[in-house]
Amino acid sequence: MLRKQGFLxxxxxxxxxxxxxxxxxxxxQLYEELEELLIEGDIGPRVALEVIDxxxxxxxxxxxxxxxxxxxxxxxxxxxxxxxxxxxxxxxVLNFYLVLGxxxxxxxxxxxxMAHYFxxxxxxxxxLLCAADTFRAAAIDQLHLHGxxxxxxxxxxxxxxxxxxxxxxxxxxxxxxxxxxxxxxTAGRMHTKAHLIKELEKIDKIICGKIDKNLYKKVxxxxxxxxxxxxxxxxxxxxxxGIDSVIMAKYDSTAKGGIIISICNGLKIxxxxxxxxxxxxxxxxxxxxxxxxxxxxxx
Numbered sequence: 001m002l003r004k005q006g007f008l009x010x011x012x013x014x015x016x017x018x019x020x021x022x023x024x025x026x027x028x029q030l031y032e033e034l035e036e037l038l039i040e041g042d043i044g045p046r047v048a049l050e051v052i053d054x055x056x057x058x059x060x061x062x063x064x065x066x067x068x069x070x071x072x073x074x075x076x077x078x079x080x081x082x083x084x085x086x087x088x089x090x091x092x093v094l095n096f097y098l099v100l101g102x103x104x105x106x107x108x109x110x111x112x113x114m115a116h117y118f119x120x121x122x123x124x125x126x127x128l129l130c131a132a133d134t135f136r137a138a139a140i141d142q143l144h145l146h147g148x149x150x151x152x153x154x155x156x157x158x159x160x161x162x163x164x165x166x167x168x169x170x171x172x173x174x175x176x177x178x179x180x181x182x183x184x185x186t187a188g189r190m191h192t193k194a195h196l197i198k199e200l201e202k203i204d205k206i207i208c209g210k211i212d213k214n215l216y217k218k219v220x221x222x223x224x225x226x227x228x229x230x231x232x233x234x235x236x237x238x239x240x241x242g243i244d245s246v247i248m249a250k251y252d253s254t255a256k257g258g259i260i261i262s263i264c265n266g267l268k269i270x271x272x273x274x275x276x277x278x279x280x281x282x283x284x285x286x287x288x289x290x291x292x293x294x295x296x297x298x299x
Contacts (some may be wrong), residue, residue, distance in 0.1 A: 031174075035048045055070075059076070078292055087114075099219050101240070109278070111143065113282065129147050129153065132167050135189060140200070
């Protein structure tokens with residue numbers, strides 16, 4: 001079931017946990033090694049320490065002894081840190097999803113998957129793709145290619161154009177033709193952080209002036225393979241513009257994935273989708289139970 005849903009087993013972490021809990025180690029040594037494994041799995045030092053302390057307290061109260069009991073309790077503790085969000089565009093009104101993320105995380109491909117998902121599962125037919133990443137000509141071309149393949153209209157301007165102008169044009173066009181959703185691609189030049197933030201603030205102001213705030217979502221895409229760097233990226237974008245939801249791309253390409261727990265705990269941002277491959281259908285809603293099962297494994 002997990003494999004069908006795209007939540008593959010994180011064997012690197014789950015197998016090590018099974019081995020750890022099955023070795024009959026002294027309690028202090030077990031907790032020390034467990035902390036190392038959690039940090040290694042990208043869960044992060046802060047959460048790892050908190051979980052260890054909570055596990056110690058649980059063990060005193062409910063007398064955890066077996067490997068199965070340890071794994072079950074650990075899954076319960078980690079699940080409490082997770083925040084899930086359901087991104088569902090309203091029908092009959094214009095929704096705007098500003099899709100953010102650094103270059104190379106898979107934003108443009110994720111946008112195509114989102115459009116396909118909303119059409120297939122929510123019946124949103126009138127979706128407009130907006131090529132506001134004008135810094136990279138390849139991003140504009142790639143979005144047009146996805147639009148052609150999946151039959152979605154794309155609004156774009158030439159390479160180097162003002163992203164705010166592209167955003168403005170897309171909203172004007174969408175309102176004229178009664179579109180229900182705009183999915184906008186954006187640039188992610190983290191090496192010019194100050195310029196990026198200024199650009200995003202300008203784009204945000206334009207959107208807020210033309211779209212109902214309840215229909216406007218800022219969605220961050222992170223790459224599962226980047227580990228703790230993804231937390232830094234999320235923090236920068238969140239501080240700059242305020243992130244409503246996160247999508248983890250390339251979840252099928254890592255044996256870790258614990259960074260989701262760190263972001264939910266540290267930044268209080270929920271996750272909505274997981275990218276599990278290159279095909280249009282390889283985008284699945286974030287499910288807390290399935291994610292924890294794939295990360296920690298079954299008892």
